Amino acid sequence: MTTLEVRDLVKEFTLRSGLRRTRLRAVHRVDFTLVPGRTVALVGASGSGKSTVARMIARLEKPTSGTIAAVGPDGTRIKDRHYRDHVQMVFQDPFASLNPFHSIEHHLARPLVLHGRAKGREQVREQASQLLERVSLPVELMDRRPHELSGGQRQRVAIARALAPGARVIVADEPVSMLDVSSRLGVLSLLARLQREDDLAVLYITHDLATARHFSDSILVMNRGRIVERGPADDVILTPQHPYTQTLAAAAPNPELRGRLLSSEPEPQAASDRHHLTYDHEAGRWIDIDAATDSDAAVAG
Numbered sequence: 001m002t003t004l005e006v007r008d009l010v011k012e013f014t015l016r017s018g019l020r021r022t023r024l025r026a027v028h029r030v031d032f033t034l035v036p037g038r039t040v041a042l043v044g045a046s047g048s049g050k051s052t053v054a055r056m057i058a059r060l061e062k063p064t065s066g067t068i069a070a071v072g073p074d075g076t077r078i079k080d081r082h083y084r085d086h087v088q089m090v091f092q093d094p095f096a097s098l099n100p101f102h103s104i105e106h107h108l109a110r111p112l113v114l115h116g117r118a119k120g121r122e123q124v125r126e127q128a129s130q131l132l133e134r135v136s137l138p139v140e141l142m143d144r145r146p147h148e149l150s151g152g153q154r155q156r157v158a159i160a161r162a163l164a165p166g167a168r169v170i171v172a173d174e175p176v177s178m179l180d181v182s183s184r185l186g187v188l189s190l191l192a193r194l195q196r197e198d199d200l201a202v203l204y205i206t207h208d209l210a211t212a213r214h215f216s217d218s219i220l221v222m223n224r225g226r227i228v229e230r231g232p233a234d235d236v237i238l239t240p241q242h243p244y245t246q247t248l249a250a251a252a253p254n255p256e257l258r259g260r261l262l263s264s265e266p267e268p269q270a271a272s273d274r275h276h277l278t279y280d281h282e283a284g285r286w287i288d289i290d291a292a293t294d295s296d297a298a299v300a301g
Ligand SMILES: Nc1ncnc2c1ncn2[C@@H]1O[C@H](COP(=O)(O)OP(=O)(O)OP(=O)(O)O)[C@@H](O)[C@H]1O
Pocket: 013, 014, 015, 024, 026, 044, 045, 046, 047, 048, 049, 050, 051, 052, 053, 207
């Protein structure tokens, strides 16, 4: 059980144009905590600073100031050299994040060995098979290369790879935005199942308010580097307080969110409350999130 504490996080970039230099504050005084068994969505328009937060958590960028600490169950901060055993990323692009020259087995074996989870060919292969099963992929995919898999299958491999070190905190940066819609909801449902099974702490970064509401417990809304609103997912989406959140919700291509915002309709009760739609831009149609299961398109899609 690991908690991730983000405190007073700031990131500034220096931009050069000819001889001129300017400072861009991409992230400004961001604070939040990820706790086991809970998903927090970080939402905001393009350029609001979401990926910069993710990249700092993944240690791909150094914060200008502030701290990011993984904290163990006994309350002590996890040492830097063990940070990646606990905190792992799933990136947006499953095509770029897997090496085309290596087999699926290699992608899973490497973190298993590097993080001391398995040794010896047999044990590694056995654990890699188990990881594939956990993400609802057939073990026969083990010897294939990434280009022989669909986008959804590749993202499942990326999730299995994130689990391989035994990570307890997963940061998923737009994990489904490059997938077709059938794979998209299956992959989000898979993340939700793994989160429940392993008591993971998850940061789900997205610009899609409908899936943020459906797949998270609470939502942080980011605008121009700052968290401008935070709270339980339903409250933030259905009764947004900050004008920026209201604008995001009003612009969402989702009749349920937009309709609720513009009308004084009472909140729906339990069952219907979980019935959400999201818009598939490529297919040009509405999709029922509740109809998706985590094994959807796992094999074919
Ligand atoms: N390496 C960098 N150098 C300079 N500016 C950067 C760098 N990385 C990000 N930025 C700037 O920081 C701001 C926040 O970018 P970021 O990618 O974090 O936003 P985002 O909310 O994740 O957007 P998107 O959803 O489009 O990925 C943007 O203005 C971006 O241009």
